[in-house]
């Protein structure tokens with residue numbers, strides 16, 4: 001006899017018996033002490049019980065129940081409200097499974113029973129629902145959907161799993177302001193009304209939860225003081241209760257809130273709590289992901305110092321804008337702006353001040369352009385403006401305005417100063433139809449503006465291309481020549497005018513490119529300076545010349561000193577002293593045998609670094625010569641301050657010595673000046689006997705020029721010394 005037959009006193013083939021046994025609902029009948037008197041097939045299947053009847057206690061079936069707890073359940077079942085739902089842990093061998101049971105009181109012929117209905121499928125479904133929700137949101141996040149879309153998906157999924165709730169995600173910025181992110185079931189006005197509201201100790205459920213950093217459960221919006229300010233907004237929308245949880249990032253900051261609203265006064269169910277715990281975690285992940293993406297985006301598309309767009313972003317925007325011009329026909333202007341002498345300022349004021357200056361420049365430029373235009377920084381002091389619907393006239397007016405704005409004095413540094421800028425402009429579609437061309441042509445125009453003496457504005461013109469092209473060609477060929485050591489060094493003798501003896505040589509670089517042919521230094525030295533190749537070039541020449549000197553000394557060739565040219569750019573923030581010191585030490589040459597020829601302009605540059613560097617070099621014993629003396633600056637006061645050993649009278653004064661009295665007077669003045677300061681004076685570019693005689697008469701000690709010898713390669717120089725140059729060594 002089956003349990004049921006015993007219980008109901010009815011035969012097993014009875015219709016009701018079959019119905020109960022085969023019903024898809026898992027049902028059991030339990031007595032007051034918790035013994036299971038009857039259980040149907042669905043119950044056994046769901047809870048993995050043997051099909052054969054056997055006496056079981058509820059605690060054998062539900063691992064989280066014991067006699068005491070069962071007793072409490074029974075007490076809870078009152079006559080008025082005798083159906084109760086609980087969530088219990090499943091059978092011991094599958095203890096992690098959660099099932100929901102409903103208990104119903106039954107009384108039969110004086111005996112009390114409890115009908116136990118297990119809604120096995122429902123929690124399973126819910127569990128699975130949460131799982132699906134997690135997968136869907138994670139997929140949205142991973143596929144790069146914007147945060148508001150993945151949060152929208154999350155809210156909609158939650159609302160379909162629990163139709164009794166309305167779900168929202170609000171972002172909280174670092175100033176504690178709220179920004180709605182997703183609230184698909186609330187009207188747009190709700191979002192608009194709370195946009196920018198501050199979090200606080202009584203700012204609705206979300207604002208308060210963000211403020212406290214903990215969940216806030218308001219079961220009755222109408223009466224809860226936390227909602228006093230916002231209930232007028234919520235109640236008309238039918239929102240009666242709200243449970244909000246803070247979404248925290250790894251650093252503990254509350255970045256958002258996740259809220260469930262209810263249409264009736266109530267608290268959250270167990271299932272809601274489970275769902276919220278999963279959702280809060282998901283939101284936090286999605287926000288962290290968004291922040292990481294933003295950070296990467298910032299790094300990839302922005303300049304770190306100023307926060308302005310960088311080349312990548314400029315390119316992207318320019319390409320879009322160029323496409324738009326095709327349809328609109330409106331001109332698009334690209335403006336290259338380069339600060340004049342920024343390097344000097346940077347090095348004399350220090351790099352930190354230089355950085356501040358660039359940030360100030362960025363602010364000033366930004367304040368001059370419209371929100372839809374782009375200001376980018378390409379590095380260094382190079383800024384680019386991309387201006388939509390801007391033709392030549394408007395571009396010129398803006399460029400002039402920018403120059404004025406930049407010339408305003410910059411305060412806040414040790415010495416207030418102002419900046420000037422060179423500007424190159426190219427306009428699409430006239431000058432270019434793609435980004436590369438627009439960019440290159442603006443750069444070419446900028447180059448022309450700089451060449452025009454700086455603080456200038458130049459519009460791109462097609463003929464500029466040739467000069468710029470040449471410049472680019474020389475730059476790339478020179479880079480190769482320097483790295484492959486294809487440069488040569490020639491030597492030109494310096495002769496004492498009174499004794500006619502060889503006193504030393506000047507080393508001069510020579511370059512014959514396989515394709516471009518022979519290029520004079522005046523063409524490629526400026527390119528080397530601009531491209532930063534000059535340090536490598538000068539080092540190469542210096543090393544080669546010093547090695548040659550050592551070799552001549554070893555061979556008994558009577559060359560006692562060598563002069564090399566050093567570009568002024570080498571002294572700006574470089575390590576020239578160290579390089580010279582280690583060279584002299586490495587080759588074991590007497591420092592006095594080496595002279596550095598530097599230009600007058602270097603002495604005029606501000607900044608104590610150059611002064612200190614020159615003093616240290618001089619203290620090594622290396623000679624310092626001022627090249628092209630007389631052509632540059634009128635102030636000679638630097639001669640007192642700088643430890644110079646030699647002046648080189650520029651070729652232009654030597655040229656006309658024979659028939660220009662004023663040149664003669666000037667040459668004489670330079671020679672006297674040298675005598676006053678105890679400096680040796682070398683006349684450059686002496687081409688005739690007459691020039692040499694005059695120089696000798698007016699007291700010049702040394703001379704150099706084609707009259708004595710042209711610059712020559714080392715081996716040719718040795719032949720010369722053994723032949724025509726014999727006179728200078730005997």
Ligand SMILES: Nc1nc2c(ncn2[C@@H]2O[C@@H]3COP(=O)(O)O[C@H]4[C@@H](O)[C@H](n5cnc6c(=O)[nH]c(N)nc65)O[C@@H]4COP(=O)(O)O[C@H]3[C@H]2O)c(=O)[nH]1
Pocket residue numbers: 492507508509520521522525537538541565566567597627628651684685686687704705706707711
């Ligand atoms: N008309 C005329 N010219 C004469 C005469 N005697 C010598 N010269 C030329 O005058 C220039 C003297 O060199 P600089 O004033 O230092 O002027 C140099 C120097 O400033 C620079 N330079 C040359 N080699 C180097 C180098 O290795 N490094 C750097 N930074 N600059 C260099 O390029 C400039 C030009 O060099 P070069 O073309 O070699 O030109 C040389 C030389 O060939 C003459 O009697 N008549």
